[in-house]
Amino acid sequence: MKDSEILEAMESKNAIKFKEQLYRLIISQLFYDGFQSMAVSLSSAVQAHPACPPSDRLNHIVSLGLQHEHSKMKLVSVLRTLQYNFVNFLALKKPLNKVEMLLGPGLDLEYETDVQTSAPEPALYETAYVTSHKAQCRSGAFSPDGQLVATGSVDASIKILDVDRMLAKSSPDGEMATDQQGHPVIRTLYDHVEEVTCLEFHPRDAILASGSRDCTVKLFDFSKAAAKKAFKTLSDSDQIRCMAFHPTGDYLVVGTNQPVVRLYDTNTAQCYVCSFPSQYHTNAITSLKYSFDGKLYVSGSRDGSIKLWDGISSKCVGTISQAHEGAEVGSVTFSRSGKYVLSSGTDSSVKLWELSSLRCIIAYTGAGTMGKQEHRAQALFNHSEDFVMFPDEATTSLCCWDARTAQRKQLLSLGHNGAVRYIVHAPSTAAFLTCSDDYRARFWYRRNPH
Template identity: 65%
Template sequence: MTNNHLNNSNASNPEDDPEPTNLIKSREFLYKLIISQLFYDGHQSIGTSLQQAVQAEANNAPSDRLFRLILTGLEHEPSLKERPKNVGIGNNNIGPGLDLEFETESSIPAPEPALYETAYVTSHKGNCRAGCFSADGQLIATGSVDASIKILDVDRMLAKSAPDEMDPSRGEQQGHPVIRTLYDHMEEVTCLEFHPKETILCSGSRDMTIKLFDITKASVKKAFKTITATEPIRAMSFHPGGDHLIVATDHPVIRLYDMNTLQCFVCPFQNHQHTKIVTNLKWSKDAKLFATCSRDGSIKLWDGVSNRCINTFPKAHEGLEVCSVEFSRNGKYLLSSGKNSICKLWELTTSRCLIAYTGAGTTGKQEYEAQAVFNHSEDYVLFPDEATTSLCAWNARNASRKQLMSLGHNGAVRRIAHSPSQAAFLTCSDDFRARFWYRRTPTL
């Protein structure tokens, strides 16, 4: 990452450009085929309604051309094995991830989130507002207003909750689930991220520092490296290769740090930046892009090399604060949540909201920033409902609501994170507790 990369000319937003003529003509032709097919199949009233809705020409004759074109296309449809592999996933047993272009072909669907059970509860001495999983899903970290950080071993938590069911081959079972407690911040720990390649935990705090801990050393409680910022830290995300870290603070400008030199880069173009505090940010799995969201109501996409904003979704959640962003594994989609208690799935190639996941937030606008996350297979979208302290879940493909589940907290859930590798997630709450949820495989 060089300064030359960061000082290129202003980016243009695709939504500002008119749709190309060839795309308009292609869409008109598609509608014509659909209308003709409806007429051919005897659905005259539906075809007429569609014709009026899209302002198509009124001279469409009945035809089954669309049906024959689809039959031809299906002969060349790639099988699941031939499709491009998702980038950055080490576990090949969790399915192909979300792709709306194809029908799902998973023989073993992921369990509904409402079927998960609390496997372990850990407590801090203050509100618990930060939490994350390691890249392999074997460790979790929690952070608190009391300035402490806990690192917990997943296998030990599972062994502690059901020792008779634990498979001995899964690893070390003996010992307390909390394997490290770290104290090196002076104020609230606001965000946590495991390094994607190394056994390092990165933490951000309201004390305006970012700290790196070597978690292989049991006796070490202090960070081996500290980055000092000028504002309290709000969120951060590692580049998939681990060499760079993007950071959001109580300031609209995004900071990008070189983790080898600790040099800080910012985009030099003021009109690329958000106008209010950035609430969340994430790298895509292929590292080509990162996304940011803000209290200004917008979502921005940034080029991962030049550090320039390449697209903006203004008023992404009807002008209200956008609380979280997360890329799908294949990089085609972006999941967001807003303070209107609605989660949205955006198609990045067209900058369109394809699906809105609604029904959470029975009291309207929520008070706290809540995250929407995919489960490990991207079959479901999870979101904590602030009003009822329950878990809302939707089918990621069609937004059908799944069964609500009480999260068992006595305060607002301030952080939710799902395991990247298995049916497990973490909730962190203002009741001082973090709960580890897990779906055990039923025994026959």
């Protein structure tokens, strides 16, 4: 073959590869802009594989290309150059913080089209430890460093467990290791008189906050082994349903059976509420979460709506009405970037909302064999935000999707004999906790394969 023929073949291959990339960008942009049918048709026509997630990357590239286009330079050439230098562009635009260096940048559909997941699928996790209460277990939490977990029960008790001890207990020589380290349950706390409904670790200090049907939030200093009682109590007029710490730990938002979100100063115990009653929910608050920078918090309600609140003024800055077709909102949580909120409803649907436009850009479907749920369940990201997880109430199995493409992954049987009432993932490792009406909490972990 002549040199000219080889060169021509190479150029042809590059042209094909470039067209494939361009088609993927177009398909992702169509999904992102809400033209699902067109995107699906084009995806089938060009046999796009793997599936293309919603992304605004093409819009960014074209905008940059138009800004830098010279009079004799074609836009296609600009696009090609920008694609080759896109990684460098992102590095300059957004340097990685410590969390991103450890876990990756997380979900950001503005720029992503092709992302290789490095985290293990949740279906590969195994039960590493099981702890039992004397009644239904309905709340749980991980400490910010992932070294501790807490469980709460209808029996009004709280347990704090050490992750390393649980892992040692489940290792081949677990009994010997546990004898040397001690029992996994390092604290058992009794200061509530009714069901413990929610738990949150302080982001900086050795403090565990617990909410209860006894209308109180209690703060425990778990660094003191002898301290079984709370050192501070926040009393409310109704049963506590959910709560979340501000990233500094100075404030705590609390949701009750009332439609008004409470904001407590954890140092002074003063309570604040939004001064505009028209912005309140119209039914009980079911879920609360702060964004990672503390600028916003989000609430879900039994009234079926999701509201965004300014983290300083507590004014409502956005409302998603009928987020789950009128069904009760079961959970809300921010992505690490703060650009998205993941929500679940008692209609068994899971949705990803773009905050800049307050629209649903991905729906994760196929969970809930019976359709409507009897109990609320949480949708959550894994630690790297590569996967979305959601427990199926009827089958007590874990549904999982690719966070970017919404492709269903393998189911995981959770091994509980009752409904899973709470699920929470570890902040930086492949581990999660399930709490069930069978009185048990299971700690799940993915060990490094040998």
